[in-house]
Amino acid sequence: MKILVPVKRVVDYNVKVRVKSDRSGVELAGVKMAINPFDEISVEEAVRLKEAGIATEVVAVSCGSAASQETLRTALAMGADRAILVETDAELQPLAVGKLLKAVADREQPQLVICGKQAIDDDANQTGQILAALMGWAQATFASKLCVEGETLRVTREVDGGLETLELKLPAVVTSDLRLNEPRYATLPNIMKAKKKPLDVIPAADLGVDIAPRLRHSQYSEPPVRKAGIKVADVADLIARLRNDAKVI
């Protein structure tokens, strides 16, 4: 079974981003970038399936600028076998990413695609579901457990009320949640080895899909910052303030 893992280059989760002074976007110059944490989890899951003898090949794919090669190398160092960069400097929105990924999936014919549940920059939580719809495949979003059983896939999902277990026909799209696994750290020898693994670059234009943005992001702003309040002396002081000042109890 071949597994395709879409990985996205995003601002590192430790960075607190700032809006540009002209409000046209977010300041990304000089900001530390990293693989989307959910995508790291997806790569880990795919590599574990390979180590368990269930998957035969793990292919990482990213859509974006040449800089995304670095993200793909991270996936390769974690154990992906090869990588594909769908290269474009244009702005990509989830529908466009879904269409590009569909074109890649049509070529690669994977039995399983593992996306992240959301990218931590745009927080859209859309791409996996869009890809599943475009492929006409089953989907299991927010996965916390995944088990391949012949031609079917058993997935436990984290839903608002608790957990839900689905059985899907393959091929299918799964999106990973935080508790699917704990991703490994790439070791230095594996980082060296990853440099020699194949990384194909396909110009987005060669895939013949419409990637023009459908949405305009006309203005960015920072929400009003919450001011720190006061430190109370003790529990009695806290109770008095909640009763008399805040009037919430």
Added chain:
Amino acid sequence: MKVLVIAEHDNGKLAGATLNAVTAAQAFGAPVHVLVAGHDTAAVAGEAAGLAGVAEIIAVDAAHYRDQSAENLAVLVADVVRGEGFTGVVAGGTSFGKNLAPRTAALLDVAPVSDVVSIAGAGRYVRPVYAGNVMVTVESDEAIQVITVRTTAFAAAPSGGAAGVRERAPAADLGVSRLLGRELSKSERPELAAARVVVSGGRGLGSGEKYREVLEPLADRLGAALGASRAAVDAGYVPNDYQVGQTGKIVAPDLYVAVGISGAIQHLAGMKDSKVIVAINKDPDAPIFQVADFGLVGDLFEAVPQLADGLAAG
């Protein structure tokens, strides 16, 4: 314009998120219809019909909608939208809505907009990005607007309506997925996403046993829902549906009590719109104090029981 709200339910009861979605849908200034697709859902359709501001309920009953699979529902919603000329689709930004809306939008070949917190008419929205540290105004000219809305940003639609219920034939069963089972947390407490008071615990609690022993009496006193940080969920103190944050639930109660939680940006993303925030932490430099209205520096194992007792004493 004509707007379709997708009802979320368990075949027996309408979910609270649908009430928020109905309010959000009013912002388009167009008639609001509600789709109730499920199996044996007459009670749900009745509940939806009683909401103020709803023009009509479209009820679709079939066994293959009982489990609410995104695959089958997306095909149905796309059919209804195309067949009846809807130009807006609204769902709550819950695990149900997030699962369904993007799939539906892709079938309609339109770009969906997630987690909308304000609507200035069709195609003009504000939504948070970067864990709520940035707000962006999104403009869309799509012929069909498909959005999910953050439930805490819109009030629940009141009752007082008397819409008619129209039945519609189901779409085909794709048969690509099957529900094997659900393990839903049962609780007598208010629903986390809609509670007036939330008591949340983090890694500082140390274990699931301590989490319950220390926080439950306080939550009982306050009539609060219980929440948690990701660290507390990952460590197995509480189930996943307790998680508050960027990748968990978004809450905005009148009172949020953070106990043994450091205040990472991913956690703040889920609770910083609370009216009053109380933090109890032994580290005076914990970032949670930067957003707390009332901070208590101290050992939670002493402070929380004192607080519960103090509230009991009236």
